[in-house]
Amino acid sequence: MIFRVFEKEELKQLFDILSDHNRVVAPVEAGRDGSGRPVYAFSDVREFNDIRLNHTVTKLPAKRYFLPFKEDLATFTIENDNWHKSIAYNIEQPFILFGLHPCDINALNKLDKVLLHSVYPMPYYAAKRKNMFIIGFDCIPQPYCFCRSMGADTALHGFDMFITDLGARYFVEILTDTAYNFLRHIRTEEPGEDDHILYMKVVAERNEKFTAHVDTTDLAKILDMEFQSDVWKYWGDRCLACGTCANVCPTCYCYGVEETVDIDLKGARKTKMLYSCNVMDFAEVAGGHNFRPERHTRLKYRYYHKHRGFVEAFEESLCVGCGRCGESCLADITVPEVIASVRGSGRNE
C-alpha cells in the first residue's frame, strides 16, 4: 500500500486531469428538501465545484451506474420470419466514480462476490465494473449510519485511491498503478510521522461519531430461530410494500425480466428491471401463483437474504449499514430497529 499527502487545492487539479478525457460521476446537490437541507445524488459532473465532497449520504446509491434500474439485455430485429439478436453490455466508455464513501465501496465488493466472482458472472455488470475507476472519500457518520456494526465503515479494497481529509491536507491511499500514475500529475509528498499521527487521530475522532448500532452477534442463527416470530407481523403491518428500501439499497441486485415487442413488429427487446422482494409481484410465477402474498413474509425474506442467506454463502452480510433504506422508508422501518426487535428488544413490545 502506498500513501501520499497533498495540499487541498491539488484536488481540483487532479479532477481536471481526470475529467479531461473521462466521464466523471460524483455526488452533487440535487435540490433542497422542505426544511432547506440539501438532497444529494450521484450525477455526471464537468465542474469540480459542483462536487459536494462533504455530502452526508446520497438518496440513491451509485448503483445505477453498474446495475441500471432498467437495462436491455438483448434487442432483436425482425424481418419476415427471421430474427437477429444483438447483445450490448451498455457501457460506452470507462468512467470515474469520484467521492464514493466506504459503505458504497463495500457494497460494490459484496456485489462483486455474486455478480463477478460467482460461477455465472453477469457480463453486463462485469463490463461496467471493469471499466470503473474509483476514488473513495472519507465521511462524517450520520445518526442513521450503522456501517461500523456491519464492518463496512472502512474499505480495504475495491477502490483505486482513497482520500481522507486531514484538515489542512488530504491523505491518499493508493491501490492501483492507474491511480499512482494519475497522482504523478499533481504535487504530492511522502507522509511523515506527523501525518500518520494526524491520520490516526482523524480516524479515531470519526469512530466516536457513530451512534446507530446493530448487534450482529450470532445474527444468522438468531434469525433461524425467530423465523416464526411475531415481530415480522408487526413490521409487515407497517410496511407499504412500495419497494423503496430495495431501490435505494446499494446491494439489492434482484431483478425481473420483461420481453416486449415493438408496436411496428420490426423489433423486440428483453429488458432487465431491478426489482424489490417487498412488492406484491415479486414472487408471482407463471399461472398466477404467488409464493409470498403477505407483506410480512416478503419483508422477512428481505432481511433473511441480507443477514442470513448471504452470511451463510459468503461469511458476511449483504448489508453495509448505509442507512438509506430506513431514511427513505415512509413507514419508518429501520434495520437497527428490526434487528433489535428480532433479538428481543425494541418498540414492538
Place this chain on the structure above:
Amino acid sequence: MAESRTRTYLGVPLYRPRVAFFEFSSCEGCQLQILNNESTLLDFLSLVEVVNFREAMTERSEDYEIAFVEGSITTEEEIKRLKKIRKNAKTLAAMGSCACFGGVNQLKNRFRNPASAKREVYGSHPVDSGPVRAVEDVVGVDLRIYGCPISKDEVEKIVLHIAIGKSIVVPKYPVCMECKRNENICLFEFGEPCLGPVTRAGCDSWCPSNRAGCWGCRGPAEDVNLRQMRKIMEENGFSEETIIDRLECFGGFLSLMKPERGRHG
C-alpha cells in the same frame, strides 16, 4: 383488408380484432389519448380493425369483438346502451378511471342530498343523471385499463399483446417503484402529499416526475396498506380532509374506505 388479415409475426398469423370505442359520462380524453401519439398511430391502427370510434370516424358498425368503454354510467339510457355493447362484444375493456372506478364523476355520490345539488347546478332544467357507477357495477368487465387519462403506451401494449397472443400484465406494485426508477426525490421530502405508495403503477410516475403528488387515478396497488398510508400522511401534517380528498378523487380507493361515503351534506 384481406391482405392484412394474413399478416404474421415470426411466422405466426396475427389476430386482428374488430374493435369499437364507446364513451359514456366522461370527457372523452382517454379516446383522444389513443389518437394523440401520431408517431405510432398507424402501426397501432394496423393491428386492429376499428369499426366504431366517434372521436375519429363517422362509420359505425355493431359487429365488433373488443369494446373499449370510456366513462362512468349515470343514466338509464347509458345502462341500456352499455348492456347492448356487452352483448355484442366478446371482450369488454373498461378504459380510464371513470370506467374503472367512476372517476372524478363519482364525487357527486358523496352528497347526501343529490336532489339539492342537482337543483343548485341545473336549476329547474330536467337532467337525467343518477348516481355514478363504474362499468363493472353494471356489466361484466374483462379488462381494466387504468389512469386519468390512460397511457397510450399501455393501450398499445395491450392491443399488441392481443394481436400476438401474449398475456396482458399490469403492475401490482405501487407508483413508488417507478418513481425511484426515475430517480425522483420523494415528494414527502418537500412536504407535499402523494399517494404514490398505495397507487397502482403503470403510469411511469407521470405526476411525481413532474413534482406533483399522486392523486391515485389508477386506483389501489394490490396488497395495499392504506391504514399505514393514512397514518404517514397524518404524521407528515396533512389534514384528514386532504387525505380523504385525495383518496376519494378518482373513486379507486372507495371500496377500501366505505364507511366514509356520503359524509358530505
